[in-house]
Amino acid sequence: MTTVLSVDDVTKRFGGIVAVDGLDLAIEEGELVGLIGPNGAGKTTTLNLITGFLDPDEGTVSLNGEDVTGASPDAVSKRGIGRTFQISKPFGRLSVYENLLVPNVSCGPAEQEARIERLLEELQLEEVRENRADELSGGQKKLLELARVLMLEPDLILLDEPAAGVNPVLMDDIMDDIRRINANGTAILVIEHDMSVISELCERVVVMNAGRNIASGTFEEIRDDEKVREAYLGGT
Amino acid sequence: MTVLETLRSGIARTGDRLVEDARSRNGIVFAVLALLALLAPQLVGGYTLDLLTQLIIAILVVTSWIFIAGYFGMFSFAHAALYGIGAYATALLAGKAGVHPVLAVLLGGVVAGIFAIPIALPVLRLSGAYVGMATLAFAEIVYRLAIHFRGLTGGPTGYTGFPPLLGGSRLALYYFVFALVVVLLVVQYGLLVNRFGLVARAIREAPDAARMLGNNVPRYKLVGFVVGSAIAGVAGGLQIYTVLIISPPMIEVNRMIEFMAMGIIGGLRTIGGGIFGAVIVFGLNEGLRDLGELRLVIWGAMLILVTIYFPDGLADSSLDPRDRLRELLNRE
Numbered sequence: 191m192t193t194v195l196s197v198d199d200v201t202k203r204f205g206g207i208v209a210v211d212g213l214d215l216a217i218e219e220g221e222l223v224g225l226i227g228p229n230g231a232g233k234t235t236t237l238n239l240i241t242g243f244l245d246p247d248e249g250t251v252s253l254n255g256e257d258v259t260g261a262s263p264d265a266v267s268k269r270g271i272g273r274t275f276q277i278s279k280p281f282g283r284l285s286v287y288e289n290l291l292v293p294n295v296s297c298g299p300a301e302q303e304a305r306i307e308r309l310l311e312e313l314q315l316e317e318v319r320e321n322r323a324d325e326l327s328g329g330q331k332k333l334l335e336l337a338r339v340l341m342l343e344p345d346l347i348l349l350d351e352p353a354a355g356v357n358p359v360l361m362d363d364i365m366d367d368i369r370r371i372n373a374n375g376t377a378i379l380v381i382e383h384d385m386s387v388i389s390e391l392c393e394r395v396v397v398m399n400a401g402r403n404i405a406s407g408t409f410e411e412i413r414d415d416e417k418v419r420e421a422y423l424g425g426t
Numbered sequence: 427m428t429v430l431e432t433l434r435s436g437i438a439r440t441g442d443r444l445v446e447d448a449r450s451r452n453g454i455v456f457a458v459l460a461l462l463a464l465l466a467p468q469l470v471g472g473y474t475l476d477l478l479t480q481l482i483i484a485i486l487v488v489t490s491w492i493f494i495a496g497y498f499g500m501f502s503f504a505h506a507a508l509y510g511i512g513a514y515a516t517a518l519l520a521g522k523a524g525v526h527p528v529l530a531v532l533l534g535g536v537v538a539g540i541f542a543i544p545i546a547l548p549v550l551r552l553s554g555a556y557v558g559m560a561t562l563a564f565a566e567i568v569y570r571l572a573i574h575f576r577g578l579t580g581g582p583t584g585y586t587g588f589p590p591l592l593g594g595s596r597l598a599l600y601y602f603v604f605a606l607v608v609v610l611l612v613v614q615y616g617l618l619v620n621r622f623g624l625v626a627r628a629i630r631e632a633p634d635a636a637r638m639l640g641n642n643v644p645r646y647k648l649v650g651f652v653v654g655s656a657i658a659g660v661a662g663g664l665q666i667y668t669v670l671i672i673s674p675p676m677i678e679v680n681r682m683i684e685f686m687a688m689g690i691i692g693g694l695r696t697i698g699g700g701i702f703g704a705v706i707v708f709g710l711n712e713g714l715r716d717l718g719e720l721r722l723v724i725w726g727a728m729l730i731l732v733t734i735y736f737p738d739g740l741a742d743s744s745l746d747p748r749d750r751l752r753e754l755l756n757r758e
Contacts, residue, residue, distance in 0.1 A: 279635035335635075
């Protein structure tokens, strides 16, 4: 197995606060990994460091063996990382179809069109294709974000709280979609607070606390880990 | 795709969209206005024709502001200043450097585009109200410099030492302005109906997401800001030939507010909004000139009414009263 993403000893400080503190994290080809941790553990900061929205103060980020530390988000995206956001960011006044035209694909227009049609169908957005994106439900917005990312056919997708604001029925569909995308060979890193989602989806879970990677293993393993319990339940 | 292929498909798409849009309500309105504009010199002359020339120039300024503010969401207050920079550059190139007036107009656009770069750089890193503040400061600096550098700009009384365009013929000037404005409107339209405009709108809605989808957002914004500003510069160069003077009042913040009012009343979502807005506000300004400062109250009131009842501006709203009522009742 080759390593898709490797975060090595990355630190990020905001003034006196160390948001990410010597973090190590690696994702192998085709893995489906959960990233959990209490609020303020540094999960979203980690995503921002990987995707170039923030530059690390120390350490390196590499994709497929290539150093991308400090690269811009568009450059990171071109190297095969897709990302969704904690709060959905649809292009509200654009139609669903137009939203799918925004990703800067490397293929020609015919292939682009084919991908759009396939994704509209697979993610059940066919009926709302001409609707404005801000008219969609919370769950549909998440699906649209996922579809947009898939247009780029990335090697790794980072999902920031896919379950937030989604009704449970649609969440089952979204989980099926995530599994299917992963089965096609795309590695996925999911940040999620909903433990049922993490336990059902992820073969491996990484736990962060105070900016560090404190545990990694199957859901059962980390559930029984003393340090993880401490992080969630407090106490020192 | 090669550059040539991209250009060819872009032009083809512009043509297709033009044919499609020509059948819409706005398309018909614009076709009628264009026809009237072509025939106008047969119907009116003298001062009225000068006013029409100025109206057509105002349309160009407002559309180029919509290009930046409406499409990219960069709410620039520096547009009138860049229009003024184009105007001063044209006047000085034609008057002091002996450049042919037509070439001077085009170079005025280039100079405005160059001056737009230093203001664009902070704008790329800012959002919302901060864009307004930074660009307002820039506009004020340009205004003060125009007054201060008396030897170059003529100071507060302005500069008149440039030769007229096309031998000073009112009619020739009118048609020259009309033709150049139509060309530049089509250029803006062409950019906006293609990928450039799509990404611009995506950036307005969610810049981080647009960037994460592989688009070089800072570069798009820079190009948008510079192109829109250069077009404003061309408009400034044209304007000085209708009034035969360039002086600081042309670039005051009041002018900026007037251009913004035109954009907002007309609608910021399409280039066509600039045509609606310019015609209405310009028309009101001239029609109510006898009222003096009171007309400012009238278009202030109009601005309020439009933002409440036509939040997308007149170009993007149905004018059927039933639709208006329905929308008002459905509002949350």
